[in-house]
Amino acid sequence: MISADDFIFPAHERGYDFYTGVPCSFLTPFINRTISSDKTDYVGAASEGEAVAIAAGAWLAGRKTVVMCQNSGLGNCVNPITSLNFPFRIPTFLISTWRGQPGSPDEPQHELMGQITQSLMELMQLRCMIFPSRAEDISGALDDAEKAIEETSLPFGFIMEKGSVDPEELDQAPIEAKPRGNYEDFRTGSIEANRYQTLEKVVETVSDRTAIIATTGKCGRELFTIADRPQQIYQVGSMGGASGMGLGVALNTDKPVIVLDGDGAALMKMGALATIGAYAPRNLTHVILDNGVHDSTGGQATVSPHVDFSQIALAAGYRAAATTDGLASFGEALTAAAENDGPTLIHAKINTGSIDNLGRPTIKPEDVARRFQKFVTIS
Numbered sequence: 001m002i003s004a005d006d007f008i009f010p011a012h013e014r015g016y017d018f019y020t021g022v023p024c025s026f027l028t029p030f031i032n033r034t035i036s037s038d039k040t041d042y043v044g045a046a047s048e049g050e051a052v053a054i055a056a057g058a059w060l061a062g063r064k065t066v067v068m069c070q071n072s073g074l075g076n077c078v079n080p081i082t083s084l085n086f087p088f089r090i091p092t093f094l095i096s097t098w099r100g101q102p103g104s105p106d107e108p109q110h111e112l113m114g115q116i117t118q119s120l121m122e123l124m125q126l127r128c129m130i131f132p133s134r135a136e137d138i139s140g141a142l143d144d145a146e147k148a149i150e151e152t153s154l155p156f157g158f159i160m161e162k163g164s165v166d167p168e169e170l171d172q173a174p175i176e177a178k179p180r181g182n183y184e185d186f187r188t189g190s191i192e193a194n195r196y197q198t199l200e201k202v203v204e205t206v207s208d209r210t211a212i213i214a215t216t217g218k219c220g221r222e223l224f225t226i227a228d229r230p231q232q233i234y235q236v237g238s239m240g241g242a243s244g245m246g247l248g249v250a251l252n253t254d255k256p257v258i259v260l261d262g263d264g265a266a267l268m269k270m271g272a273l274a275t276i277g278a279y280a281p282r283n284l285t286h287v288i289l290d291n292g293v294h295d296s297t298g299g300q301a302t303v304s305p306h307v308d309f310s311q312i313a314l315a316a317g318y319r320a321a322a323t324t325d326g327l328a329s330f331g332e333a334l335t336a337a338a339e340n341d342g343p344t345l346i347h348a349k350i351n352t353g354s355i356d357n358l359g360r361p362t363i364k365p366e367d368v369a370r371r372f373q374k375f376v377t378i379s
């Protein structure tokens, strides 16, 4: 058995100090210490996939990161690991517990995942090892993990067995409920623009200091077509992960950050709104481009006509929200968001459709990520 600090200190010396994840009873002592230690920043995520996206955002803002999860939550990480970390070559230390480890009696829901935890990591082309449970092994394990990351730029997995870490008390300040933020309803009753025209407005309105994260599908493709710039990242996969990534970036930079989300994508990871509301970075504007459909995949309806994203955001702790259906008012809402403390949500009602012969980013995701990281980290 080790103490949590036996790992946290040498990891900190190597620059790993941004932790995010979802608890597991095997992780309790370790996660409790990452919450209380002054060597670590901890963000509690609503889901493990969201934690992977938050960590990716923190990495894009220059941090070295650790994601912690139960192995059942490894299932929730598969999409972002395979379609975000892999194409963008974004590393992290991924500490997954090993509930259901063969030979160690556990509950039925852990049996199968316990059998496949290591092979699932390997299937995702992640190198991994058993989390060190002897203090003398930690430095070597961290060196090996770092070396693997240098070679692959991919997440490195640590599989934590039961009882690896000494008990630690939980010492966590409660997250306080926030006063309800301001709401502005700019709607006229008639939707004026589609996603392309709205993105043109974004490009024309926001400052050159602003980092922009575009969601999966045609949003990123259109933004790339309008203007490809280092301040932009096109999240080609990991649908729903743009908001978590935006949170990870915004918590680690003074620059303004804008997330351009879709209604389908926002619905897929709605827990992220609660995390954003709780951690509340002032520099984050979250735009939901709501055309009421999965436009990028053929226009199948989402349930967004029944969803008031602005009120959900305010109820989750965002400082401000606005609903728009016109281009001028959307521009006004964007400018107001830049001038006031966020997080701000702009629910932009838009028309369906795109331009003919829409292209795709020709720059490789891993180059986009490094160009974006340079933009965010250099003042």
Ligand SMILES: Cc1ncc(C[n+]2csc(CCOP(=O)(O)OP(=O)(O)O)c2C)c(N)n1
Pocket: 079, 195, 215, 216, 217, 218, 219, 236, 237, 238, 239, 261, 262, 263, 264, 265, 266, 291, 293, 294, 295, 296, 297, 302
């Ligand atoms: C996890 C996952 N599920 C499904 C897809 C396929 N997919 C790509 S874009 C998209 C639609 C996104 O809809 P929305 O967020 O509303 O944006 P819009 O296309 O309308 O701009 C879907 C379903 C995916 N890339 N990833």
